[in-house]
Amino acid sequence: MTSRKSAPAAPTRPISIDQLRYLSIRNWWIVVLTGAVVGCLGLAYSLFQTPMYLSSATLYVTSGTEPNTQSAYQGSLASQQRVASYAELIASDVVIRNALDKSGLSMSVDSAREVLSTASNPETVLLSIAARDKDPAVAAILANSVAEAMTAYVEQLEQPNASSKPLAKVTVVSPAVAADKPVSPRTSRNTMLAILLGLVLGILIAAFRERFDTRLRSGDEVQQSVPSPVLAEIPTESSLATSPVIDFAVGSSRAAEGYRRLRTNLAFVSVDQPPRCILVTSPGPGEGKTTTSINLAAALAEDGNRVILVDADLRRPSIAGRLGLTGSVGLTNFLRGDGVISDFIQNGPVDGLDVLVAGTLPPNPAELVGSERAKEGVEDLKANYDFVVIDTPPILPVADAAILAQYTDGALMVVRAARTRAQDLSAAFDSLVAALSTPLGIVLNSVSVNDSRYVYYSYGQTGNGSNSNTMHGPRYPERLEAEFPMSGNH
Structure with missing residues (x-):
């Protein structure tokens, strides 16, 4: 193991x-x-x-000095030094209380202090007093009242005695006016x-x-989850919404090249003994395993092989309905002993491709696919066809795929880009290993057509795919593809 x-x-x-x-x-x-x-x-x-309005008054600070050059310069320096002190003084209780008493505004000293602000330039003798309020008139009144209170208080502080002139004074040079527009919000x-x-x-x-999203979106992420190669990344194909089989004979669509690449890479999985009986499954439903089974079988038939496609999903079969075949008789009839397996094979939609549909739904699908007769049937198909492609139910919900895998040369695991989660793929891989099956590789389905690795290739070729892409395309830096679900996938 x-x-x-x-x-x-x-x-x-x-x-x-x-x-x-x-x-x-x-x-x-x-x-x-x-x-x-x-x-x-x-x-x-x-x-x-609440809209807030701002009003500001500008004060001019001067010092009382003798009218000569040196004293004027010293007075200017003294005024600049006083400006910083006066800015602090404006927030004092004395100045604010005097302003409120004179203005008659009904607010507390603390409330007024919160809406007042000062600004000054250290290199000038200008001092600005600003007030904010939801009422522009109140903001203007408060700013002017504080400016006037500051003027009177400075005069009182800077006068040494009653008979001398103040050493400095403050003059209102620009009174506050009510603002027309709010400053906030x-x-x-x-x-x-x-x-x-x-x-x-x-x-x-x-x-x-x-x-923290464990959904797999690229081949690199897939290979980080399980030790198995990504044999092909199949891009979204809109034509699958109306036809389950890609027409390999008309041009070379991106999806057709993807299935051709899958066909080619399968031959390199084991060079000495390439797998001829291939089981196709997926971790869960809706990941594209049936679409992959059908088009892998068609791609193998396109290369001149005799191929048999077997619908071994005895719980939710869909191949008969998709290919327009009779679904009432098929694999279950053989497993019940109604005849030899060749009696229930129908012609497929392309040359070289035959189909064995599921038949009527049995009550015990796991017992049927695990029977000795199922093993004999698979061996009979391997003896009469170049390739046998078996579509099975998802491996995590039921054990049918794990049981059938022991009769085949290996299993392909189909995962859907941006849908299958890493833990689900890991659990499905463990189930295959536990069943002693050989995991052939991973098919990443529904990859975005905008991925640069597909744009790189030229798709103007026609014919049987002899000039199809090599085993591995050029490696690009990791990309994060968008999620584009493939129409018609099961």
């Missing part, structure tokens, strides 16, 4: 700036929605704020900043989501 390390629950490698860009593109709806929500919150916050600025913050938050949410 093969031993291996279990897959990590979440990626641990750091996310680069380039990956963040792809994350933002792929998760654009998260980024946009987060930006819009936070922007609306910023707008609502601004709209519910700044709705436009707040909204734009909130939107910007929301966009950044959206990118971080997308990165956090990616960091």
Whole structure:
């Protein structure tokens, strides 16, 4: 039994700036929605704020000196030094109380101190007093009252005695006036900043989501989960919505090249004994295993092989309905002993391809596929066909695929990009190993057609695929593909 390390629950490698860009593109709806929500919150916050108005008065500080050059210069320096002290003095209880008493405003000293502010330039003798209030008139009255109270208080402080002149004085050179527009809230600025913050938050949410999201999106992530090669990455093909089989004879679509690459790579899995009886399964439903089975069989038939496609999904068969074949008789009839297996084989949709549909649904599918007659049937098909492709149920919900795998040369595991989780693939791989089956490789289904590794190739070829891509395409830096579900996948 093969031993291996279990897959990590979440990626641990750091996310680069380039990956963040792809994350933002792929998760654009998260980024946009987060930006819009936070922007609306910023707008609502601004709209519910009470508008505040600002009024300011400007004071001019001078020192009393003799009128000569030297004394004037010294007086100017003294005035500049006093400005910083006066700015602190404006917030004193004495100045604010005198201003409130004179103005008649009904507010406390502490409330007035909270809405007052001062500003000064150390290189000038100008001092500005500003007041904020929801009423522009109150803001102007408070600023002017404090300015006048400051003028009187400085005169009192700077006068040594009653007969001498003040050493300095403060003059109101620009009284405060009621403002026409509020200074806050700044709705436009707040909204734009909130939107910007929301966009950044959206990118971080997308990165956090990616960091702990175990869904597999690239071949590199698949190979980090299980020690098995990715044999092909099949891009989304819109034509599968109307036709279950890709027309390999008409041009070379991206999906057709993907299945040709799968066909080619299967031959390299074991060069001495290439697998001829191939079981196809997936960890869970809806990951594209039936679509892969059908088109792998068609690609093998395109190369001139005799191929038999077997629908061994005896729980939810779909091949008969997709290919327009009779679904009432098939594999279950053979397993019940109604005839030899060749009696129930039908012609497929392409030359060289035959189909054995599931038949009527049995009550005991696991017992049927595990019977000795099932083994004999598989051996009979291997003896009469170049390739046998067996479509089975998902391996995690039921044991049918693990039971059938022991009769085949190996199993292909189909996973769906941006849907299959690493832990599910790991568990499915363990189930195959426990059943003593040979895991042939992984098929990554529904990969974005915008992936650069597909754009790189030219798809203008026609014919039987002899000029199809080599076993491995060029390696590109890891990319984060968008999620595009493949239409018609089972």
